[in-house]
Amino acid sequence: MNLTYTRFRSVRQRLLLWAAGMLVGTFSCQKDEQAPTIAKPTPAVRPKADFSFTVKNPGVLPTTVGFSSSASNAASLQWSFANGTTSLETNPEAVYPAVGTYNVKLVASNQAGKDSITKQVSITLTKPKADFTFTTSNLEVLPVTITTTNTTVGAAVTYRWSFGNSSSTQLNPTTAFTSGGIYTIKLVASNAGGSDSITKQIRISPYPQAYSSFDARLLNLYAWEGANVLLLARNNTLNRATMFKWLKAMDATYAYYKLCTGRDPALNPPTYLNNRTTIADVATTCGAGCGYLGATGIELQNTYFDLTYNAINATNQYDQILFYEFGRNFWFYGGKLAYKTNDPITTGYAVFMRFMAMESAGVNGAAFGPWTFPTFRANVENLINIYLATPSLNWANTLGVGQGVPNSGLGATDLFASFCFRLRRDYGGEPFIRNLWKQAGLRPNAVTTQDAVDNFFLASCAAANKNLTAVFQLWRWPLSASAVTAASNYP
Incomplete structure (x- = not known):
């Protein structure tokens, strides 16, 4: 009996132990599912290099270019600008002193590796804009010296001047004219971007001047130029000092009439040349002298033109006729x-x-x-x-x-x-x-x-x-x- 019970009890115990073991095993599995998971390390991603750029002062030397990196996953950057300079910055600038095409390289790096990209940067030069001014020495005495002032806009420019009687490659040359005439000054300015030119005329008294007379005859005369007045003579061999003395008196007369009246005569195109009113030496006109009423233009018959010139030249005396005719021009x-x-x-x-x-x-x-x-x-x-x-x-x-x-x-x-x-x-x-x-x-x-x-x-x-x-x-x-x-x- 006892042995049977013992054996039975032993089997029962075994079943209990088995059941308990199953429970314990169940509880252990539930506990394992709720435990935290440790992430494995993500492998490093290779960088991707890229950039953009902006030319900040195009057409001018030296040229400044701004660069901007758009690289991804980069731990470091290395720029090479192909102008002898490099940079480690993210958004650097580079200066280019000469025209050309430059291969700019960016290398982006991290622990996984490197990537690079190369782009071409073209540096161009805008062609110059040629211009100049000039001043003259005393126009009353020959030779007349012209001094130029170069006002060309542009970089790396070379110059070529032509004066009609000489040439030059200087920045601001001077030249001298030994006789009256109309001269053309030309400046050609060049650089790697191209060339530009400009021409200007200079009139040195006496110079040839076509004139349409009051009676519509076309005359080829010689102009002596003052500030307000153009004396038109039929020959160009008159004494230079005398003619400029005469001009000064006529300029002063014009200025006085304008001061008293507050007005200029109406501009009559045939008698208003080179922005000046004319006094012309003609064979015939409406009298010894003739002037338009209220408008520009006076004519003197040849005889009276000569008398006026000779009196100034010989005795420094002025015939009254032109001073009177200006009164007609300024009659309003x-x-x-x-x-x-x-x-x-x-x-x-x-x-x-x-x-x-x-x-x-x-x-x-x-x-x-x-x-x-x-x-x-x-x-x-x-x-x-x-x-x-x-x-x-x-x-x-x-x-x-x-x-x-x-x-x-x-x-x-x-x-x-x-x-x-x-x-x-x-x-x-x-x-x-x-x-x-x-x-x-x-x-x-x-x-x-x-x-x-x-x-x-x-x-x-x-x-x-x-x-x-x-x-x-x-x-x-x-x-x-x-x-x-x-x-x-x-x-």
């Missing part, structure tokens, strides 16, 4: 001051302003008929005294009908000039004259001769800033009631 007041019949004012303005211009230019006048120039001027100035001393004379039988003072040898235009002289003397001198014609230009257009008389009277009041009613009444000028009322506004 026909609608304001000219009388409707027997008008002495248009010419009287030129007669008077001739004296003012010659005085301003500081020239000595040549004889006028039988009179020396100082005597001629004095006779004109004194006409008003003779007029006032002759009670029978008045505006109506002198200026009003285009007549001067009897037996004076002078006309109505001279009498008007004499009135202007007296206004200048008594009411402000030169500043009065410089204001008078500007004030005349502000007056309304005259419908009648009386309107024109009133306009001159009121312009004189404005220029003097004074009520001149008593003065003009003493002079026996007719004044309208409205003009007298308007003049009362002045002191």
Whole structure:
């Protein structure tokens, strides 16, 4: 019995132990599934090299290029710029001093290896933009020296100059011209990018100049060039010093008229050449001298051109004719001051302003008929005294009908000039004259001769800033009631 129980119990124990073992084994498997997993190391990835670049100042030497790496998985970078320089930076710059194609290489590295890429960078040079200025020595004396100032834009440029009488490869050459003429200066600027050229003309007096005369004849003359005036002579052998002296007087005359009127004459293309008004030496014109009213252009008959030149050359005296003709060029007041019949004012303005211009230019006048120039001027100035001393004379039988003072040898235009002289003397001198014609230009257009008389009277009041009613009444000028009322506004 006991043995049987023991054996039985032993088998039972074995079953229990087996079951317990199965449970333990089950629990152990569950515990193993919940345990953390240790990751295996990821193998290293090889880098990939790449980059971009930007030319920062294209067309110019030296040229700066900016590089930007776009490499991936790179631990380090190595640049080679093919210009003798390298870099380890991510976004470096390289400077290229010469034109060419450069093979730029980037090597990207890490522990897994290397990768490289090469790209071509082309460095070009923009062709230059040629330009220059020039200055001259004293144009009045030969030879005339020209000094250039090179203003070409561009790099690595070489130069080739041509002056018509010489050439040069210097940066800023000089050259001399021993005779008058029109010369062409040419500059060719070159570099590896190409060439550019520019030409400019220089005119050295006297130079050939075609001219269309007042009567539409085409003349081949020689130009002597001033600041405002072009003297056109029929020959090129005139004394250089004399011609420039003459030009200076004409330039000063032009400037004086402009100062007094505040205006330039209208530009008449045939008589406005090289940005200057012309005085031309011609065989025939509308008189000894002829000038357009209110516009550019004066002509002198050959005989009078020669007389003017010879007087300046021999005695430094100036005939009055051109100073008078400029008064016609600068006459802008026909609608304001000219009388409707027997008008002495248009010419009287030129007669008077001739004296003012010659005085301003500081020239000595040549004889006028039988009179020396100082005597001629004095006779004109004194006409008003003779007029006032002759009670029978008045505006109506002198200026009003285009007549001067009897037996004076002078006309109505001279009498008007004499009135202007007296206004200048008594009411402000030169500043009065410089204001008078500007004030005349502000007056309304005259419908009648009386309107024109009133306009001159009121312009004189404005220029003097004074009520001149008593003065003009003493002079026996007719004044309208409205003009007298308007003049009362002045002191």
